Amino acid sequence: MRPEPPRDAETVAGLGEFGLIRRVTEGRAQPPPTLLGPGDDAAVVAAADGRVVASTDVLVEGVHFRLDWSNPEQVGRKAVAVNLADIVAMGAVPTGVLVGLACPGDTRVELADGLFAGMWQEAANAGIGVVGGDMVTSETLVISVTALGDLEGRAPVTRSGARPGDVLAYAGRLGWAAAGLAVLGRGFRSPVAVVGAQRVPEPPYAAGPQAARAGATAMLDVSDGLLADLGHMAAASEVAINVRTEGFEVHQRLLDVASALGADPLHWMLTGGEDHALVAAFPTPGQVPDDWHPIGWVGKGSGVTVDGRPYEGPTNGWEHWR
């Protein structure tokens, strides 16, 4: 029988920086956009368009994720997903991610294994690889992810292009993560669908480039809450935005959870963050792709209204240190 491995070998300190890098990169197949993967001073990624889209997100244990609520794979998937959502929200196609991991020396190797398994899995969902990164020691577990993307010859779809008369639509999920958070906050672990949505967002990666090809004038991903993020779009575009709740398709699961908790599912959809749905403006209703749900209009003025009135309820999105 094999001897019990020394405890040291079960921690990242036992494995060492270079051992850990080898462990999470070796044997991984890199998809076509990765021209040079991990192991050198820097990675090389395809940028056929002649421009590259880039976004960085930093996730901190206890702030952005809890390891008593999520397993390491889920945290890894979430770290990559929230960042890729920013790339597709520009109308770009993801091409690669770089990962920085800061963690204590007594972090168990299986936690790092799980994090990277999740990051590779989510990257694969978008057709890309983990192309490079850095691993360092830190008292706090911090994950930084930088995603790259390609615009395929199109103009980037910014937040500032919405024009009066545009129709507003979203793709992906709204309110699911908020419902999951409400469930977890009361100590429940089910229903699995909404709890899973809180642990791992599922941004609609294909919908971003799809909207850009369809002529979207403005787009962003809903990280802080629909109304909060539409506030950013309205301000950047110098327009007013009105959301019509009759356009919302409230999923039966949200209705069920809301009923059980005595909550309003529409409130979750309007103010819940972390689902990373995409919301975009299109010049005409006919340009809204099939997978997108029309939910409002862009007008002259400023600010965001719901069914023509200011929303009654807390709409502030998440802001760090606030």
Add this chain to the structure above:
Amino acid sequence: MRPEPPRDAETVAGLGEFGLIRRVTEGRAQPPPTLLGPGDDAAVVAAADGRVVASTDVLVEGVHFRLDWSNPEQVGRKAVAVNLADIVAMGAVPTGVLVGLACPGDTRVELADGLFAGMWQEAANAGIGVVGGDMVTSETLVISVTALGDLEGRAPVTRSGARPGDVLAYAGRLGWAAAGLAVLGRGFRSPVAVVGAQRVPEPPYAAGPQAARAGATAMLDVSDGLLADLGHMAAASEVAINVRTEGFEVHQRLLDVASALGADPLHWMLTGGEDHALVAAFPTPGQVPDDWHPIGWVGKGSGVTVDGRPYEGPTNGWEHWR
């Protein structure tokens, strides 16, 4: 007279995430490679070559820098410099950096101001801008930097291309940061030149693309120590590398500090990290650019020798958790 501002306004928590982002980005002029700067879901950076070089570094307070040894500007400069060194070590020209900042809510705004002033200054030294980033709350101060670069139509210069017969040369400083560390470790604050080198490396940004244009077969930046990093090049290239110490020009400042501390300046040059000099292999002596110092040869076999013999002394580079 103006009233004393409330204490709250002096911290990043008082300013808030969005206020801090505005504070460190507004009014900054972006250089030509920045096609879309901070403020949207992602940045857009020129990648004329059709490929993009990318590298991430994570710096942790107490591990990579100490705010009792360095001021915030110096930390900001260092964070960008160590990352840009990776880009130029591929033979690429820097095009932009993204910054992730994780810090406690009671972090003073002037610290964040200083960090970003340093990051912008070092980026400007390389002709680029801070194009995007993320700011989050964390108990530990962690800075993640991702740099992007353009290969200008050349093949990337990796670690694995050195061939027997190549001449080895370096550009930049060797041993200065180690000398500075020795000085600081004994409680001194001078001489300023070596202490400054420990606080802020000065990688020779132009020398990387210069070496690539001259036909360098392999290149890396010296982050862990010359012998340790040459070990990485020898292993990746499957060659032996011999360093000839008679090729070293030991700067008078290093001689002076070494004499005062009873240390060996050559040991600092061979094993000291953090200066981010570039070391490269060239097919012929005639291809070594003027700014580069020939210091050895590439041969058949494996491993790194000094003057034909194994180096007597500790040569291991820095490895996290070890």
